[in-house]
Amino acid sequence: MFREIAQGMSLTLRTMFKKPITVQWPEEQKPATPRHRGRHILHRYDNGLEKCIGCELCAAACPVGCIYVGPAENPKDHPISPGERYAARYEINLMRCIFCGYCAEACPTEAITLGPRFDLADYRRERTVVTKAELLEAWPNFEQGRGPSAARGAGSDQRGRELQDPGVSPRLAWDAAQAARGDAPPVPGAHGIMSRPPSIVGPAVRGDGGDRAPATAQASPGDAPAAGEEPAASEPPAPLTPARPRRRRA
Amino acid sequence: MIADFWSATFAPGWWVVVVLKAVIILGFLTTAAAYLTYAERKVAARIQLRIGPNRVGPFGLLQPAADAVKMLFKENTAPAGRDKLLYLVAPSLAGAAALLAFAVIPMSAVQCLNGGPHIGQAALTCPSGYAFHWDIANLNVGLLYILAVTSLGVYSIFLGGWAANNKYSLLGGLRSSAQLISYEMAVAFALIGPVILAGSLDLEQIVSNQQHLWYVFLQPLAFLLYFTGALAETNRAPFDLPEAETELVAGYHTEYGSMRFGLYFLGEYVNMVIVASIATSLFLGGWLSPLPTSWIIVGGVPGVIWYLAKVVVLLFVMMWVRWTLPRLRYDRLMNLGWKVLLPLGLLNIMITGTIVALRAG
Numbered sequence: 145m146f147r148e149i150a151q152g153m154s155l156t157l158r159t160m161f162k163k164p165i166t167v168q169w170p171e172e173q174k175p176a177t178p179r180h181r182g183r184h185i186l187h188r189y190d191n192g193l194e195k196c197i198g199c200e201l202c203a204a205a206c207p208v209g210c211i212y213v214g215p216a217e218n219p220k221d222h223p224i225s226p227g228e229r230y231a232a233r234y235e236i237n238l239m240r241c242i243f244c245g246y247c248a249e250a251c252p253t254e255a256i257t258l259g260p261r262f263d264l265a266d267y268r269r270e271r272t273v274v275t276k277a278e279l280l281e282a283w284p285n286f287e288q289g290r291g292p293s294a295a296r297g298a299g300s301d302q303r304g305r306e307l308q309d310p311g312v313s314p315r316l317a318w319d320a321a322q323a324a325r326g327d328a329p330p331v332p333g334a335h336g337i338m339s340r341p342p343s344i345v346g347p348a349v350r351g352d353g354g355d356r357a358p359a360t361a362q363a364s365p366g367d368a369p370a371a372g373e374e375p376a377a378s379e380p381p382a383p384l385t386p387a388r389p390r391r392r393r394a
Numbered sequence: 395m396i397a398d399f400w401s402a403t404f405a406p407g408w409w410v411v412v413v414l415k416a417v418i419i420l421g422f423l424t425t426a427a428a429y430l431t432y433a434e435r436k437v438a439a440r441i442q443l444r445i446g447p448n449r450v451g452p453f454g455l456l457q458p459a460a461d462a463v464k465m466l467f468k469e470n471t472a473p474a475g476r477d478k479l480l481y482l483v484a485p486s487l488a489g490a491a492a493l494l495a496f497a498v499i500p501m502s503a504v505q506c507l508n509g510g511p512h513i514g515q516a517a518l519t520c521p522s523g524y525a526f527h528w529d530i531a532n533l534n535v536g537l538l539y540i541l542a543v544t545s546l547g548v549y550s551i552f553l554g555g556w557a558a559n560n561k562y563s564l565l566g567g568l569r570s571s572a573q574l575i576s577y578e579m580a581v582a583f584a585l586i587g588p589v590i591l592a593g594s595l596d597l598e599q600i601v602s603n604q605q606h607l608w609y610v611f612l613q614p615l616a617f618l619l620y621f622t623g624a625l626a627e628t629n630r631a632p633f634d635l636p637e638a639e640t641e642l643v644a645g646y647h648t649e650y651g652s653m654r655f656g657l658y659f660l661g662e663y664v665n666m667v668i669v670a671s672i673a674t675s676l677f678l679g680g681w682l683s684p685l686p687t688s689w690i691i692v693g694g695v696p697g698v699i700w701y702l703a704k705v706v707v708l709l710f711v712m713m714w715v716r717w718t719l720p721r722l723r724y725d726r727l728m729n730l731g732w733k734v735l736l737p738l739g740l741l742n743i744m745i746t747g748t749i750v751a752l753r754a755g
Contacts, residue, residue: 153714153718155718156717157714159440160437160440160441162443164439164443164445
């Protein structure tokens with residue numbers, strides 16, 4: 145018994161004089177392993193074109209429905225992806241994402257992969273929905289904040305702002321942008337190939353969006369000609385997560 | 395005669411000195427307990443190849459303050475079916491028993507103020523002038539007092555376990571009382587060895603008798619028994635069964651939160667200091683220098699420093715043991731207490747007594 149105790153004690157004593165293996169994050173950072181499954185990255189081709197062709201297969205494959213792809217026709221004069229379509233919007237709700245990597249497996253063009261970033265917590269729930277601007281791989285010739293929206297015409301500045309500001313409800317903002325462009329009003333269930341509403345924002349807001357769908361004008365910005373004249377028109381899009389009623393203490 | 399006793403006991407000067415000493419020791423012990431938590435975390439971290447707290451202040455030195463603030467600001471939640479009075483009293487008893495025991499620990503040799511020769515490190519009394527004792531109460535049965543008072547610590551644990559109305563708390567409290575009763579005996583027997591050698595229960599006397607040779611060399615078995623029993627009495631690993639997380643959630647303090655839990659925590663660390671102090675006084679020569687006092691630098695070091703240094707070393711060993719050895723199973727704990735430590739303690743008393751008697755005769 146005494147020998148074993150002495151062995152153990154000497155082991156711990158020797159360990160005390162070894163160098164600790166602690167990595168002092170965030171001052172010190174260890175490079176992630178090559179197959180680390182952290183936050184997603186949207187890739188580009190070498191010539192700067194986005195790999196994503198807006199097919200929404202990732203959203204279909206996603207087991208938790210955290211991916212929202214807003215596809216659009218590629219502008220002829222200013223193609224953004226080599227395909228017919230491109231992802232005008234691409235949003236991932238990291239609160240839902242389980243980092244399974246099915247999106248990367250489903251992607252036909254290898255546009256989306258899971259990257260090294262893992263420090264994804266935030267004080268604001270809205271910021272945990274990452275937008276395309278954050279996900280897209282940087283490219284030196286890429287005009288920051290203007291990329292796809294540059295060729296969009298009406299409502300383009302609005303779109304740019306939404307891309308930058310994750311505090312705006314992606315769904316409502318997207319609807320607003322659609323309405324501003326005079327597109328068909330968004331119909332619930334007509335979004336993805338799987339006819340699944342973009343479940344970025346959770347059940348409460350999803351229902352909200354469905355309710356609002358017929359009243360397209362409600363979310364339209366003032367400058368759009370197709371917009372209705374309701375007084376609610378100038379209201380900014382609702383925040384992503386409505387303020388939860390405070391739970392009363394038992 | 396009653397008047398004499400009255401004037402001697404309640405003379406104003408006497409009170410001032412005692413109260414001052416008590417306040418200083420109280421402050422010292424609570425600060426020490428706070429920083430022992432820091433030390434414990436650092437030692438644990440290094441043993442596990444980690445760094446430990448290093449965010450609050452330089453080297454994390456303000457961590458205890460941050461912890462205290464956190465605990466003070468936390469909400470006091472209490473179980474519904476608790477015993478309202480005992481639930482509140484129990485945690486405050488935790489530190490109290492330990493703090494009481496510190497009253498008779500001599501931290502340095504007697505100093506003679508206002509005249510009277512300074513006899514040296516073995517001085518016990520002053521022929522003239524005022525004898526300044528480095529403890530709060532200079533009791534001639536100090537060791538007996540310590541044994542009596544430290545046994546009270548079990549009340550806080552058991553009452554805490556009982557009052558919370560939680561089965562895990564109750565089990566922790568029961569275990570704790572069983573464990574403390576088992577090891578109290580072994581500890582008391584271990585302490586009798588030095589008492590026989592010194593022929594006194596006065597801690598100052600016992601320490602100054604070790605001037606030539608510390609009792610740890612004369613009583614190695616007793617020291618080992620005492621240290622083992624002390625680990626059990628402070629409920630520290632490998633004898634931390636009362637709060638065995640794997641079996642009892644947190645044991646007797648499962649239902650305690652915020653500063654009430656903090657008091658239990660404080661009590662444990664104050665207890666560690668007490669146990670280390672007793673071991674220092676009885677076995678490691680208390681305030682006596684381990685090096686010859688004729689050496690220039692060593693001779694000038696005050697006794698308090700030596701005393702504190704020895705206590706710190708013992709505290710480190712206690713932490714070291716905690717982060718090395720796994721917890722004992724309950725039946726083995728009882729086996730160790732009753733079938734190993736207790737007979738060994740009796741054996742030690744017998745041998746020591748025989749030798750002392752033979753040498754005297």
